Amino acid sequence: MPGVEVKTAAAPAPRLLTRYRKEMVPELMKKFALRNPMEVPRVTKVVINMGVGQGAQDVKVIEQASRELGLITGQKPLMTKSKKAISNFKIREGQPVGLKVTLRRARMYEFLDRLFNVAMPRIRDFRGVNPEGLDGYGNFAFGLSEQLIFTEIDFDKVTRVQGMDIVICTNAKSREACLELLKLLGMPFKGER
Numbered sequence: 001m002p003g004v005e006v007k008t009a010a011a012p013a014p015r016l017l018t019r020y021r022k023e024m025v026p027e028l029m030k031k032f033a034l035r036n037p038m039e040v041p042r043v044t045k046v047v048i049n050m051g052v053g054q055g056a057q058d059v060k061v062i063e064q065a066s067r068e069l070g071l072i073t074g075q076k077p078l079m080t081k082s083k084k085a086i087s088n089f090k091i092r093e094g095q096p097v098g099l100k101v102t103l104r105r106a107r108m109y110e111f112l113d114r115l116f117n118v119a120m121p122r123i124r125d126f127r128g129v130n131p132e133g134l135d136g137y138g139n140f141a142f143g144l145s146e147q148l149i150f151t152e153i154d155f156d157k158v159t160r161v162q163g164m165d166i167v168i169c170t171n172a173k174s175r176e177a178c179l180e181l182l183k184l185l186g187m188p189f190k191g192e193r
Helices: 015-031 059-073 107-121 175-185
Strands: 042-052 076-082 094-101 139-143 164-172
Touching: 015 107, 015 175, 042 059, 042 107, 059 094, 059 107, 094 107, 139 175, 164 175
Parallel strands: none
Antiparallel strands: 042 094, 042 164, 076 094, 139 164
16 A cells, blocks of 8 residues: 555574674673774675586586585575686586675674584584684684585485685784684684683
């Protein structure tokens, strides 16, 4: 009807985002002597990349990997194609060789919460993530060897084990600030307990 305004219920903020705003921001402000809450480092995006080289020969492999990555992230992955032909790997230019997803805002915090609290504890003989994956620009990169650690994946439907690279991008100005932010978010680093 014209003139009638329909209000939709807003989804509640992710648990990790709420914790970040209420607990971590004041703690980081105190630790780094910041006066403005906008100066506090925060996660800007999370990029998940899955290389699927066999997708060049078999389309079903890349379709299955795309389905699984979509289940894990809650977002449809973008298919990446080869930029040039490599005869040793039997790859021609323009063939699908990987998948990537860029997560921001609520989906990003939900993914990080599931990654730190559900998926990583399921890794066999897990001792923590190596902090050497931190670069000097506030980004942290690490890899996972299999997609089976995520609860969204059904073991019976998996045809091949597939690893992935995850990059957590922050706006931290220093390595120490980025490391502290990730520790507070729940990232299990080696030697921490």
